[in-house]
Amino acid sequence: MTTGTATTRVIGWIAILTTAWVVVSAFFLTPADVIQGDSVRIMYVHVPTAWIAYLAFVITAVASGCSLVRKHRTLGFDRVAGASAEVGVLFMAMTLITGSLWGRLTWGTFWQWDPRLTTTLFLFVTYVGYLAIRRVDVDPVRRARRSAVIALLAVLEIPLVHFSVVLWRSLHQEASVLNTDGDVRLDGLMLFTLFSGVVAFTLMFVWLVMHRQRLTALSDVERVVGLDASIAARRAEHAGGVRAT
Amino acid sequence: MDLTPRHVPEPRRSSRRLLPVVVAVLASVIGLVIVVMFLTSSIDYYCNVDEVGVREGCDDTRRVRVQGSVDEGSLQSRAGNTSFVMSFNGVSLPVNYEGEPGGVFQECIPVVAHGRIVDGVLLATRIEVKHSNEYEAENADRLEEAEKSACS
Numbered sequence: 001m002t003t004g005t006a007t008t009r010v011i012g013w014i015a016i017l018t019t020a021w022v023v024v025s026a027f028f029l030t031p032a033d034v035i036q037g038d039s040v041r042i043m044y045v046h047v048p049t050a051w052i053a054y055l056a057f058v059i060t061a062v063a064s065g066c067s068l069v070r071k072h073r074t075l076g077f078d079r080v081a082g083a084s085a086e087v088g089v090l091f092m093a094m095t096l097i098t099g100s101l102w103g104r105l106t107w108g109t110f111w112q113w114d115p116r117l118t119t120t121l122f123l124f125v126t127y128v129g130y131l132a133i134r135r136v137d138v139d140p141v142r143r144a145r146r147s148a149v150i151a152l153l154a155v156l157e158i159p160l161v162h163f164s165v166v167l168w169r170s171l172h173q174e175a176s177v178l179n180t181d182g183d184v185r186l187d188g189l190m191l192f193t194l195f196s197g198v199v200a201f202t203l204m205f206v207w208l209v210m211h212r213q214r215l216t217a218l219s220d221v222e223r224v225v226g227l228d229a230s231i232a233a234r235r236a237e238h239a240g241g242v243r244a245t
Numbered sequence: 246m247d248l249t250p251r252h253v254p255e256p257r258r259s260s261r262r263l264l265p266v267v268v269a270v271l272a273s274v275i276g277l278v279i280v281v282m283f284l285t286s287s288i289d290y291y292c293n294v295d296e297v298g299v300r301e302g303c304d305d306t307r308r309v310r311v312q313g314s315v316d317e318g319s320l321q322s323r324a325g326n327t328s329f330v331m332s333f334n335g336v337s338l339p340v341n342y343e344g345e346p347g348g349v350f351q352e353c354i355p356v357v358a359h360g361r362i363v364d365g366v367l368l369a370t371r372i373e374v375k376h377s378n379e380y381e382a383e384n385a386d387r388l389e390e391a392e393k394s395a396c397s
Contacts, residue, residue: 031382035349040380107373108347118283122276129272135265169291169312171357173378185379 003214008207015203022200025193039105040190046098047177048197049091050120052205054158056088057127059209061155064148075220078144081151082134083212085127087205092124107171115164116172123161126154140220294333297362305362311338312357312375320352327372331356339366346372 004012026044033040060081067077099117100110111117130150137143160167165174176185177194186194292303294313303309313331320329327342329352340358350356350372360369 031384034381034383035354035376036380037349037383039349043380104347106348106376108350109371109373112373113282115283118279122279125272125276125279129269129276132265132268132272136269171373171375173376176378176380185377187380187382190380190382 003211003218008210011203011207011210015200015207018196018200018203022193022197025189025196030189030193031187036106039102042098042102042105043190044193044197046095046102047194048201049098050095051198052201053088053092053095054162055202056084056091056205056209057123057151057155057158059084060088060130060151064151067144068148074144075140076217078140078148079213079216079220080209081144081148082131082216083209085130085134085151086212087208089124089127089131090208091201091205092120092127096120096124112171114171115168116161116170119157119161119164123154123157126157130154291357294331294338295336297336297338308359308361309367310357310359311367312355313338314355315350315352317352331358331367338362340369340372341366342369342372346374348374349376350374 022044026041030041030044032038063077063081063084067074067081070077099120103112103117104110130147133150134143134147137146162175164170165172177191291310291312292300294311296303297309297311298305311331313333316330316332316337321327322345325344327344327346328340330337330339332338340360342358342360346356355375355377357373357375358367358369359371359373360367362368
């Protein structure tokens with residue numbers, strides 16, 4: 001049994017092609033930064049993964065909300081919520097790792113208990129906890145309800161992370177694109193490569209979430225099929241017993 | 246038809262059930278540590294040079310984090326010791342640091358120095374570079390422009 005469809009295959013191929021373009025552009029076509037030199041190239045992974053992690057956690061919250069409201073489709077929405085959170089945690093880990101490397105090259109330190117860095121790490125740990133809680137409950141419906149409440153609370157951390165550089169004095173620079181004054185502070189090809197990175201990571205995210213939620217659905221189906229098979233076996237036994245008597 | 250299980254399996258304390266609980270507890274503990282570290286770190290107030298001795302929490306009698314730009318022509322490196330003057334809003338503060346600051350440290354760049362102020366000199370134990378959110382392509386013309394306007 002496969003989790004792939006024609007749609008996922010198309011998305012997968014476009015994701016591979018877009019990623020290839022981002023790699024070529026980031027390493028060979030975009031210029032180095034006048035101050036940061038070549039270390040600026042980390043931005044083409046760091047920024048898109050951060051944005052997509054935010055998006056993933058928002059989707060987790062929306063799907064969780066839907067799972068609470070639309071009770072006849074609770075499990076379907078819950079699977080999307082869980083899959084999105086898993087991929088979000090993966091991307092957030094990439095954000096933290098690339099950010100740490102970039103920090104060493106530009107700031108001179110891998111880590112600082114700075115508002116942006118600390119709130120990002122806290123967000124990451126929150127969702128690791130969320131994923132752990134999802135695995136505590138065996139009953140899928142109870143798991144869905146419990147984790148939905150956590151997801152709806154955890155998503156409130158995102159504005160705090162994003163605006164931490166404005167709310168507090170931070171070593172981390174303010175946003176270059178989605179900033180409060182609306183100015184874009186990036187050279188043309190740098191901006192285009194960054195945008196391409198966002199597209200590539202978004203496609204990767206969609207591809208991963210589609211496969212992951214289908215895998216969870218198959219696992220749930222396997223559980224139900226197993227139960228049905230047990231009942232059928234018992235019925236057969238019972239029927240055999242009645243005939244024997 | 247009787248559907249009750251014939252053999253009630255022993256409730257297994259399998260590692261598969263226990264692992265998520267351990268991870269959840271661990272995540273809570275790490276979350277708490279993060280908050281504590283953040284709050285502890287905020288004891289080192291992040292002050293601009295012109296706020297030292299003026300703003301509450303930026304007393305020159307305690308360990309501080311001070312932000313300012315490295316003055317042009319003030320940077321001196323001798324025998325592993327780095328000294329420079331940092332300024333903000335027209336107020337200057339001499340800084341002495343035992344070591345070579347990392348990152349893209351250079352003149353005319355904003356930095357954050359951690360340390361204590363002794364006799365009007367910030368004895369830094371750590372220096373971090375605070376780069377801006379502007380990214381410009383490196384090319385010969387821009388380098389010249391940047392060099393000319395760096396400290397203007």
